[in-house]
Amino acid sequence: MAEEVKLLKTWSSPFASRVVWALKLKGVQFDPIEEDLSNKSPLLLKYNPVHKKIPVLVHNGKPISESLVILEYVDETWKQYPLLPEDPYERARARFWAKFGDDKVSPSLWSFIIKEGKEQEEAFAQALENLKILEEELKGNKFFGGERIGLADLALGWLAERGCVVEEVVGVKIVEKEKFPLLSAWMKAFLEVPIIKESLPPHEKLVTRIRDIREKFLAAAQPK
Missing domain, CATH: 3.40.30.10 (Glutaredoxin)
Known part of the structure; x- marks a missing residue:
């Protein structure tokens, strides 16, 4: 079968x-x-x-x-191309950073997208703090998984995939190369992996979708 x-x-x-x-x-x-x-x-x-x-x-x-x-x-x-390291401590760390991306990084950036004014400024400040933590974790490594993509990289891959999309929609540079050299290099390296590159959603289509979502949230937040 x-x-x-x-x-x-x-x-x-x-x-x-x-x-x-x-x-x-x-x-x-x-x-x-x-x-x-x-x-x-x-x-x-x-x-x-x-x-x-x-x-x-x-x-x-x-x-x-x-x-x-x-x-x-x-x-x-499927054992080929392991996503998690063999060492229990390193496996735990990979799980931690995957969870950190979902629990901290993603919500702060999402709030930045759908908010305006003071609330957006606060969300942006929080997002930058979270990105600083990721920058620190990348010291000495090409990927969060070391020298090749691992589970944490896949979990955080959305940041590389749509970071520029968010910047285009909101009109603010988020991952500046001067402030986040390691994170910028990681994003570039991640997107250059052929399997990742060929599986990205259409850029313009994604920009349109995120922009539409942002406009709906902002419209709903307006006083009636």
């Missing part, structure tokens, strides 16, 4: 992108299934009845949800 791997995703989801990258780095063949989250398919509701969100990896009929959980499952199932 042939192995069956499906990935329920959307083209613009950074959480889905990290799973796509992991599967491709490992050379795993999979069937990408594009979901419309405004009209969720019976398949998505069947395989992720709890959160009803993407991504969902379906391996031989068994669904796995939540992108960081999926990354670990992928790493444990």
Whole structure:
């Protein structure tokens, strides 16, 4: 019986992108299934009845949800190109930085995108503090995983993938090379990896999507 791997995703989801990258780095063949989250398919509701969100990896009929959980499952199932180091301490650190990206970096940048005035300034200040922490962690390394891409890099890959998109939409430079030389070099190196480069969402399409989302949030925040 042939192995069956499906990935329920959307083209613009950074959480889905990290799973796509992991599967491709490992050379795993999979069937990408594009979901419309405004009209969720019976398949998505069947395989992720709890959160009803993407991504969902379906391996031989068994669904796995939540992108960081999926990354670990992928790493444990397909041993080629390990995403996590063998050393337990280093594995824990990789998990920590992946979580830091989701819990701290992403929310602060998202607030920066959808806020205005003082709230936006505060979000930007917090985002810069979080980026400084990432800059410090990269000292002596090309990637967060060392000399090649690992789990933490995939988890933080959205920053490289759409950092310039956010800058274009908001009109403010976020990752300045002078302030964040290591982070800037990491973003460049990450995006130059062929498997990553070929799997990026269309730039202009993503700019339009993020801009539309920003405008909707700002319009909703206006006094009635």
